[in-house]
Amino acid sequence: MSWLVLAGGATVQAQENSSKLSVEKIMRDPTWIGTSPSNVFWSEDGRKIYFNWNPDANRRDSLYSVSANGTNLQKVSAQERRALPGTWNARYNRAKTQKVYEKNGDLYLLDVKSEKTQQITNTVERENSPSFSHDEKKVAFVKDGNLYLWTIANGQLAQLTDFKKGNKPAEEGKNPQRDWLKEQQLALLQIVRDREADSKAAQKQQKADSPSRPKEIYIGDKSVDNIVLSPDERYISYRMVTRPKNAKVAIVPDFVTSTGYTEDINTRTKVGDAQATFESFVYDIRRDTTYALQAGSIEGINDQPAYLRDRDTKASTAKEPATKTAKPETRAVTMFGPVWSDNGKHAVMVARAADNKDRWILKLDPASGKLSTLDRQRDEAWINGPGIGYGTGDIGFMPDNEHVWFQSEESGYSHLYAVNLSNGSKKALTSGKFEVSGPQISRDKKNWYFTANKVHPGEKHFYRMPINGGEMTQLTSGTGAHEVTLSPDEKKLAIRYSYSNKPWELFVQDNKKGAKPRQVTQSLTDEFKSYNWREPEVISFKASDGEDVYARLYRPEKTVANGPAVIFVHGAGYLQNAHKWWSSYFREYMFHNFLADNGYTVLDIDYRGSAGYGRDVRTGIYQFMGGKDLSDHVDGAKLLVDKYNVDPKRIGIYGGSYGGFITLMAMFTEPDVFAAGAALRSVTDWAHYNHGYTSNILNVPQLDSLAYAKSSPIYYAEGLKGALLICHGMVDTNVHFQDVVRLTQRLIELGKDNWELAVYPVEDHGFTEPASWTDEYKRIYKLFEENLKK
DSSP: OEEEEETTSOOOOOOOOSOSOOHHHHTSOGGGTOOOOEEEEEOTTSSEEEEEEOTTOOSSOEEEEEETTSOOOEEOOHHHHHHSOOOTTOEEOTTSSEEEEEETTEEEEEETTTTEEEEOOOOSSOEEEEEEOTTSSEEEEEETTEEEEEETTTOOEEEOOEEESBOOOOOOOOOHHHHHHHHHHHHHOHHHHHHHHHHHHHHHHHHHHSOOOOOEEEOBTOEEEEEEEOTTSSEEEEEEEEOOSSOOOOEEEEOSOSSSSOEEEEOOOOTTSOOOEEEEEEEETTTTEEEEOOOTTSTTTTOOOHHHHHHHHHHHHSSSOOOOOOOOOOOOEEEEEEEEOTTSSOEEEEEEETTSSEEEEEEEETTTTEEEEEEEEEOSSOOOOTTTSSSSOSEEEOTTSSEEEEEEOTTSSOEEEEEETTTOOEEESSOSSSOEEEEEEOTTSSEEEEEEOOSOTTOBEEEEEETTOOOOEEOOOSSSEEEEEEOTTSSEEEEEEEETTEEEEEEEEESSTTOOOEEOOOOOOHHHHTSOOOOOEEEEEEOTTSOEEEEEEEOOSSOOTTEEEEEEEOSSSSOOOSSSSOOSOHHHHHHHHHHHHTTOEEEEEEOTTOSSSOHHHHTTTTTOTTSHHHHHHHHHHHHHHHHSOEEEEEEEEEEETHHHHHHHHHHHHOTTTOSEEEEESOOSOGGGSOHHHHHHHHOOTTTOHHHHHHHOGGGGGGGOOSEEEEEEETTOSSSOHHHHHHHHHHHHHTTOOSEEEEEETTOOSSOOOHHHHHHHHHHHHHHHHHHHOO
C-alpha cells in the first residue's frame, strides 16, 4: 500500500509502444491541437461576424471578423475592437433600432442605423442591468443597489428607489411629563402658539416646494436584487435576500503561495446548512407604499414532498409511539421576475420551491400583489431540465400578448408550451422523445427558432417552426452539433459546428433548408491532423431494468479474445458525453485513442442522471447515487464481455468528480466486476458537498439520512479488493481535499492494501497545469497496464 505520493515526483514511464500518441503529447497545453473559434456575435448591421480565435497559438485569443458571406477573414484591430458596442448586459428596443449596453461598468446607448454611440454614465461605480422603458424614451438601470431612470431626450436622471441599509431611526417615544409641559406653554403664552403655528406652516411649505423623492425603504442587514420597473412606471418589484448568520463556510488551505505562508480560501457551506431566504415585494409609487407578494395562496404550496410523507408514515407504523405530525407549513419559495408583456398589460412571475419539488408560472396583479397559478410543474425528484433551470428559465409572451410561453418536462422531455392568461388553457407547441433548448421568436413574430436533438440523442440541429406549433424545419444538416447565432436580419446563420473527431469550426450559411454551409476557420494544427483520430461508435444497449443506455465505444484495430477494457465515467452527473460532437472531455477522448492503440476496448457511458435523454433518465439517481448510475456501468461491463471479446477479469474504470465518485462506488461495491479503478477529484461523502447540487438529488442529510448513507462511498470502503488509484488537487474548492483525506483515514483503519493516493499541491477541481495532467494520466495508464494486462 502507498497512501501518499506527491505529484511531480518520480513516476514510472508509460510503456513504450508503436503508437504515434503518448500521454506526454496528449496532455500538453491544448494549443498544440489548435484553438476553436468561440464567443460568436454579429455586427449590428449584419455585415460581419466577430469571434475569438487563436490560430497562431499565442498566449491569449484575439478578436477576428469575417464578412457575412464567409470571406475577408482577418484579425480585428485594437481601434476597431475598442469601438465595438458591448454585448454584456445588452438590451434592444422593440424595433431593434436602439441598443443599450454596459461596457467597463458604464452604460451606453447605440443608434443601430447611424452606428452613433452616446455614453450615458461615466462614474467610478458600476451601473448595470440597463433596459428601455416601455415607451422607449428612457433607460432604467441599477446603481449601488437602487433603480434609476435616464431620459434619452434631455439626459435627466431620476432616482426611483431609496433602499437603505440598517433600520429606520426610531421616533422619540411619548413622554407624559414633557407633553404636559408643552401643552401648558401653548395654553398660557400666545407667542408660543404663534411660533408653533409659523413653524408648522413653514414645514408644510417646504414639503410642498421640495422635489418628489422616492420612498425610503430600510432593509436592515438584507440585500436587494431583481429590481424591475413596470411598463407604466407605477410599480417597482424587488426581492430582499437574507443571508444566514450561522452558516459555516468550509476552509481550503492553499500551501503553495507567493508569501511562503499557508493561506486560507473561504469556499462554501455544506449541504443542509442554513441557506439564503428570499422575499419578493412591490413598491407602488403612486400610493407610496410597499407590500410583500404572498406565496400562501399558490396552488399546492403546502404539499409536502413524498419522501417526508413516507418517512412520517413509517414512523407512525413503527413500534415506538410516533410523534404527532405538525400541520404542514407554507413551503419556502424563491420568486423570479416579473416578466412583462410587450403591450405592458400583463406580468408573470416564476416561483420555485426551496425543496426543489415544484415550479410555478404565476400571473401577477401588481396593484394588489395577487398571484394566480397559470402552470404548476411538480416532480417528486427535483425540477430541472433544458430551458427550466433555477431562475425564470426560458419564458416570455407570445405575439398576441395573451399567452405565455415556457418550457416544461411535463411530458417527460423538455418542450415548449403556451398557456392562456385568461382561462389557463395550455398547449404543447413541441412534443416527442427529444429535448428543445434555446427557443427564440423570429423578428416578424411568425416563427420559432430553437435547437433540438430530434434526429438522435447525440445530435443537435437548428430548427424553424410556426409560432403556434406545427412542422419543425431542420435548417442544419451535418451529423454532430450546431451552435447557431442568427444574423440581425435573420437571413444568415453563423454556425459553430463539430463532429466527434473534429473540434469546433465556424461556418456561415443562408437561413434556408438545404443550404450549403461555408467553412470560415481552419483551426487544427498539422501535428494534430497527422494522427488518424477515431470516430467512436455511438451505441446503445439495454440496462438491466430495460432502459436504453447510450455510450461511445473505442475499439483497437486488432481485436483479441479476452482483451482488456476500460470504462470511462464522465463528470457532473447531468452532462452528456456519448454524443456525435467534439467532447469537452477532449483530453480523455485522446487518451481513449491512446488506450485503443495499446489494445484496450474503451466504453464511455451516458449513465442514469445524464443530460439529453429526458426527465426519467435525468432523475434516475434520485435518493440513490451509486444505484442505477452504477448498475448502468455494470451492465456496460457485461456488454463488453458478451459482445466485444473482453475478459471479465480485465476491466478497469476511471473518471473525475462525479466520475471519480462512481469509480469509488464501483471498486467498493462491485469488486468482482472491476479489477482496477482511478478515482479523480472524487466526492467520497455527499454530506460534505454543496447544497445547490446535492439537495436536489438526495434532499438534506438531517431529513433523508438514508439517502446519504446509501450514496456515499466512504460507507462502503471495506469492500475494496482491486487496485485503486486516487488523485486529488489540494486546493480543490469544489470537492474539497478533506473528502479524500477522510477516505484515506478510513482505508488505513480498514487495513486495506493495493491503493494509492496522489496529491496535486497547486491544482483546483479542474486541473490547469500540463505537468499535473501528464503525471495524473501516466499514473492511470500504469495502473491499467499493471492490473489489466497480467
